[in-house]
Amino acid sequence: DTGVSQDPRHKITKRGQNVTFRCDPISEHNRLYWYRQTLGQGPEFLTYFQNEAQLEKSRLLSDRFSAERPKGSFSTLEIQRTEQGDSAMYLCASSVTGDSTEAFFGQGTRLTVV
Amino acid sequence: DQQVKQNSPSLSVQEGRISILNCDYTNSMFDYFLWYKKYPAEGPTFLISISSIKDKNEDGRFTVFLNKSAKHLSLHIVPSQPGDSAVYFCAASADSNYQLIWGAGTKLIIKP
Numbered sequence: 294d295t296g297v298s299q300d301p302r303h304k305i306t307k308r309g310q311n312v313t314f315r316c317d318p319i320s321e322h323n324r325l326y327w328y329r330q331t332l333g334q335g336p337e338f339l340t341y342f343q344n345e346a347q348l349e350k351s352r353l354l355s356d357r358f359s360a361e362r363p364k365g366s367f368s369t370l371e372i373q374r375t376e377q378g379d380s381a382m383y384l385c386a387s388s389v390t391g392d393s394t395e396a397f398f399g400q401g402t403r404l405t406v407v
Numbered sequence: 408d409q410q411v412k413q414n415s416p417s418l419s420v421q422e423g424r425i426s427i428l429n430c431d432y433t434n435s436m437f438d439y440f441l442w443y444k445k446y447p448a449e450g451p452t453f454l455i456s457i458s459s460i461k462d463k464n465e466d467g468r469f470t471v472f473l474n475k476s477a478k479h480l481s482l483h484i485v486p487s488q489p490g491d492s493a494v495y496f497c498a499a500s501a502d503s504n505y506q507l508i509w510g511a512g513t514k515l516i517i518k519p
Binding site: 299334338341384 | 411451452507508509
């Protein structure tokens with residue numbers, strides 16, 4: 294399978310704990326995105342990498358959130374001191390550089406903070 | 408402020424008929440529009456896109472129409488098939504920006 298893969302698929306954590314998600318993009322894709330989706334809404338942009346450089350962060354990404362993409366391959370999204378409001382589906386997508394913004398999405402990581 | 412709006416949370420269509428999903432936007436800087444389809448427990452999958460220099464793009468059973476003056480686009484699926492039952496998201500970007508702004512989605516149900 295050469296699509297975007299995300300791990301884990303589901304995560305239940307207690308409020309205040311730290312969690313880390315991983316995304317493996319399509320191998321030749323140099324752009325990587327993180328989105329968050331809550332029930333009944335469309336995905337909301339969180340952050341974007343061009344290779345290993347994090348070029349943009351949404352205001353939604355508070356200081357408890359950090360994302361990395363070492364070596365421009367896989368990416369991790371860490372949430373520290375989780376809150377119940379962090380419960381959502383976290384989607385990763387990748388694309389190639391170009392005029393098209395067609396991005397390929399992974400299946401997402403569903404986070405539940407209890 | 409919702410820049411991309413899908414005002415119909417759900418739509419039910421008979422198999423074989425045409426499905427029309429609508430999307431409105433407010434930001435005149437948007438120049439690229441995409442439709443994604445999402446099945447439960449899966450990530451969104453790209454369906455079809457249109458640049459603002461066009462008013463129509465067709466791919467098999469799927470056609471997207473763009474009316475820039477009305478800031479409105481629609482996705483037509485004909486004929487509708489049971490496998491088309493999914494949530495459809497409209498998304499837009501500005502100036503070839505990487506950041507997509509998404510609507511809330513429309514759940515399409517194809518009745519046999």
